[in-house]
Amino acid sequence: AQSVTQPDIHITVSEGASLELRCNYSYGATPYLFWYVQSPGQGLQLLLKYFSGDTLVQGIKGFEAEFKRSQSSFNLRKPSVHWSDAAEYFCAVGKTGTASKLTFGTGTRLQVTL
Amino acid sequence: NAGVTQTPKFQVLKTGQSMTLQCAQDMNHNSMYWYRQDPGMGLRLIYYSASEGTTDKGEVPNGYNVSRLNKREFSLRLESAAPSQTSVYFCASSEAFEQYFGPGTRLTVT
Numbered sequence: 001a002q003s004v005t006q007p008d009i010h011i012t013v014s015e016g017a018s019l020e021l022r023c024n025y026s027y028g029a030t031p032y033l034f035w036y037v038q039s040p041g042q043g044l045q046l047l048l049k050y051f052s053g054d055t056l057v058q059g060i061k062g063f064e065a066e067f068k069r070s071q072s073s074f075n076l077r078k079p080s081v082h083w084s085d086a087a088e089y090f091c092a093v094g095k096t097g098t099a100s101k102l103t104f105g106t107g108t109r110l111q112v113t114l
Numbered sequence: 115n116a117g118v119t120q121t122p123k124f125q126v127l128k129t130g131q132s133m134t135l136q137c138a139q140d141m142n143h144n145s146m147y148w149y150r151q152d153p154g155m156g157l158r159l160i161y162y163s164a165s166e167g168t169t170d171k172g173e174v175p176n177g178y179n180v181s182r183l184n185k186r187e188f189s190l191r192l193e194s195a196a197p198s199q200t201s202v203y204f205c206a207s208s209e210a211f212e213q214y215f216g217p218g219t220r221l222t223v224t
Contacts, residue, residue, distance in 0.1 A: 009154070032211045043118075043204060043215035044157075051211070090156060094211040100145055101172070102213060106156040 002027040002093045006105035013081050014113050021076040021108050023091030032094030033074040034102065035065055039087045047089075050074065061085070086112045116140055118216035120205050126222045127195040135190040135219050137205030145208045146188035147172075148180060150201040151218075157204065163188055195223045 003026045013019050025031055032051050036044040048059025055067040065076045074091060088109045092102040121136045139146065144165045149157040159172030161180040169180050177199060179191045188207075192199055200223045206213040 034211070036215075041218075043217045044206075044213075045215070046212060049212060100208050100211045100213075101147075101159060101162060102211070104156040104158075106154060 002031070002095055002103050004091050004093050004103055004105035006091055006108050008108045010109045010111065012111040012113060015083050016080050019078045019081045019110070021089050023074045023076065023105060024072050025074065025093045026072065027093055033067060034092040034094065035059065035063070035076045036090045036092060037087050038090065044090065047076070081112055083112045083114060086110055118205055118207055118214050120216040120219050122219060123217065124220050126224065128224055129196060131195050132191065132193050133195065135203055136187070137189065137216060138187045139207040140186065141207060141214065142185070143207035143209045146182065147206045147213065148188070148190045149204045149206065150174065151204060152201050160190065197223045199223050
C-alpha cells in the first residue's frame with residue numbers, strides 16, 4: 001500500500017524568505033503526486049501535480065515541486081513567501097485503479113512572520 | 115459553476131442521533147469521495163464512488179453509510195453518532211486524479 005510522510009508538522013518562515021516543505025512517498029510504481037493547500041476553515045485547493053515527464057513542475061501562487069525518484073521525494077518550494085501563504089499544506093499520492101484514490105500525508109502547517 | 119457544495123456547514127449532534135451530510139458537484143465528474151479530517155491525521159478516506167451506482171469502503175468506513183443518489187450527489191449518513199465521529203468532513207469529486215474539494219462540514223458529537 002502507498003503511504004506519504006510529511007516529516008515537518010509545523011514550519012515558521014519570515015516573509016520574503018524561501019520555503020521548502022518535505023514530502024516522501026512509498027509506492028511500488030510510478031506515482032501520481034500532488035500538493036494541496038488548505039487555508040483556515042476552507043477546503044483543499046490543488047497547488048500542483050506530477051504525473052510524468054519533466055520532474056520540476058510549476059503550480060499556482062508561485063509554487064513549484066521537484067520529483068526525485070531516487071529519494072522518493074516530492075518537495076514543495078517557493079522562492080519568496082508571502083504572509084498570505086500561511087496555511088496547511090498536504091502532499092498526496094495517487095493509486096492507479098478505479099476511482100483514482102489519493103492517500104494524504106498528515107500535513108505541514110506553515111506560519112509566516114512579518 | 116459552484117464546484118462541490120456541502121450541507122450543512124456546521125452540525126452538533128447528541129450521541130446516538132442520526133444525520134445525513136449532503137454533497138453535490140456540478141462538474142459532471144464520475145468519481146466522488148468522503149473524507150474526514152482530524153488534527154495530526156491528515157485526510158482519511160471514508161467511502162468513495164467510482165461512478166454512479168457504485169460505492170466502496172475506504173480506510174475508515176465503520177459507523178458510516180453512503181448513497182450515490184445520481185451522478186451529481188453523494189451523501190454520507192451517520193446512523194448512530196458517536197463522539198469519535200467528531201471531525202471535519204470533506205466531500206470531493208474527480209474525473210481523473212485531480213480531486214476538487216467542498217468547503218467541509220464541521221460535526222461535533224456530544
